[in-house]
Amino acid sequence: MTGRFGALTAEQGRKLMALGREVSFPAGSRIFEEGRQADRFWIIRSGAIQLDLHVPGRRPAVIETLGQGDLLGWAWLFPPRRWHLGAAALSPVRAWEFEAEAVRELCHEDPVLGRDLVLVCAEVIGHRLQCARTRLMDLYGPCGSGA
Template sequence: MTTGAGASASRLLLPGLDEAGRDRLEALSTPALWLPGEFVFREGEPARRCWLLRRGRVSLSTSVPGRGDVVIETLAAGDVLGWSWLRPPRVWDFGAVAADTTEAWEVDAVALRDAAEADPAFGYAVSQALSAVLLDRLQATRARLLDLYANPGGSP
């Protein structure tokens, strides 16, 4: 992965976060780039970052005994990658690999938690924005599961 300094190349967007909140989040972020096949993180490693995907795709996988790594979801531009930093033990529940050349904003989770604790209004705004994205992901997963179980012989 390559990173660069500053966050001015393209505007960081997190739905539901106001302009001041985005500016503050950008100050905690750096651009990141992964090439196809490059690991973003591995299951079980410490979770210290999250990413807001700008371009490309990242495949999330989990290790299944006897089958190896199995892709469970593919994320694309506009998605947030990496939720495991939110709760102890702060290790990745899944692995992530770039499926395409992928650009993202990398957010230092420790710095974000510190900023949220220092400024509760900012912390609340970020938590509301991230919660909305997480709930959208949960609903999309629910819809895929309903489709899968409604059509057990077909592909979702």
């Protein structure tokens, strides 16, 4: 496992990867839209994906760009299981895709794996919140983020 998923043990990684399937997205394609049902997630193998936030009356604000080894999607894990951001492929993307229901079932069967996966997702959530805060301050703050 790569990226943040390197925190999983080899056995946990094997169990998780057994549920994954290879997918690809062409450059410019929308992968998901903010507010829609989150029923899957991806680990990026190659390419770049931008996360964006809907801003009424303006173009979506780009929050972060993801690449190899990054987790795309965490909202599948927590009710109400709706995307908090949108995502689009900036370049051709190859990824492993995971069906949320199957992964939640695996977490139920293996609570240690479930805990470790939640910790990985919590780290991603914290990072994404900080990126969103910084980007929104850059866009709308009186003097930017100062970063």
